Amino acid sequence: EIVLTQSPGTLSLSPGERATLSCRASQSVSSSNLAWYQQKPGQAPRLLIYGASSRATGIPDRFSGSGSGTDFTLTISRLEPEDFAVYYCQQYGSSPKTFGQGTKLEIK
Amino acid sequence: EVQLVESGGGLVQPGRSLRLSCAASGFTFDDYAMHWVRQAPGKGLEWVSGISWNSRNIGYADSVRGRFTISRDNAKNSLFLQMNSLRAEDTALYYCARPNDYGDFNALDIWGQGTMVAVSS
Numbered sequence: 001e002i003v004l005t006q007s008p009g010t011l012s013l014s015p016g017e018r019a020t021l022s023c024r025a026s027q028s029v030s031s032s033n034l035a036w037y038q039q040k041p042g043q044a045p046r047l048l049i050y051g052a053s054s055r056a057t058g059i060p061d062r063f064s065g066s067g068s069g070t071d072f073t074l075t076i077s078r079l080e081p082e083d084f085a086v087y088y089c090q091q092y093g094s095s096p097k098t099f100g101q102g103t104k105l106e107i108k
Numbered sequence: 109e110v111q112l113v114e115s116g117g118g119l120v121q122p123g124r125s126l127r128l129s130c131a132a133s134g135f136t137f138d139d140y141a142m143h144w145v146r147q148a149p150g151k152g153l154e155w156v157s158g159i160s161w162n163s164r165n166i167g168y169a170d171s172v173r174g175r176f177t178i179s180r181d182n183a184k185n186s187l188f189l190q191m192n193s194l195r196a197e198d199t200a201l202y203y204c205a206r207p208n209d210y211g212d213f214n215a216l217d218i219w220g221q222g223t224m225v226a227v228s229s
Contacts, residue, residue, distance in 0.1 A: 037216075044220065046219075047215055047217040050208060057217075088153050092214060092215055092216075096155055096169045097155045098155060099152060099153040102153070
């Protein structure tokens with residue numbers, strides 16, 4: 001099983017700042033089959049990034065993903081008030097298709 | 109409109125069984141693999157199980173293998189999760205989710221609102 005470790009656990013930033021979230025895998029993620037999701041309280045998760053760097057439909061271009069192998073990054077270039085939420089990475093290249101434990105992005 | 113609606117959750121005693129259902133609409137159900145993902149109260153997401161479009165490829169998380177069974181009925185546009193020998197740690201909101209493309213290795217872009225399962229005596 002591939003274990004995904006996200007850091008930091010909590011990130012405190014202000015609107016307008018840049019956010020950098022990390023996801024590290026215990027072994028290489030095949031074919032960059034890594035996704036990022038955003039979840040707000042009381043809502044289902046929302047797909048942001050798939051294939052490590054492709055934005056899902058309707059996702060603003062301030063969200064970007066990068067990385068390969070075992071190290072992946074989600075960057076939000078300029079935080080908007082609606083971006084404060086919990087973010088999860090998931091690898092779907094091998095079963096079980098594991099999630100990271102999440103990073104909470106909170107307003108400073 | 110593409111939609112997934114889960115049902116079948118509730119309060120159940122440890123050791124008992126429950127069957128979850130997910131009704132799909134707005135897309136060609138048998139074109140896609142389907143998945144169950146759960147979230148314990150105040151915790152993160154946990155992938156539970158997935159099934160290919162033709163039911164030939166099935167996978168489970170280690171935490172549920174041997175107790176849970178995923179299945180689908182393409183004629184009825186429905187996904188199921190049979191949960192046996194339930195434990196307190198199975199208490200969670202269970203989401204049904206559809207990938208963003210055909211095949212067995214894709215991210216999840218359509219989610220239901222979830223059905224709550226509580227395991228307690």
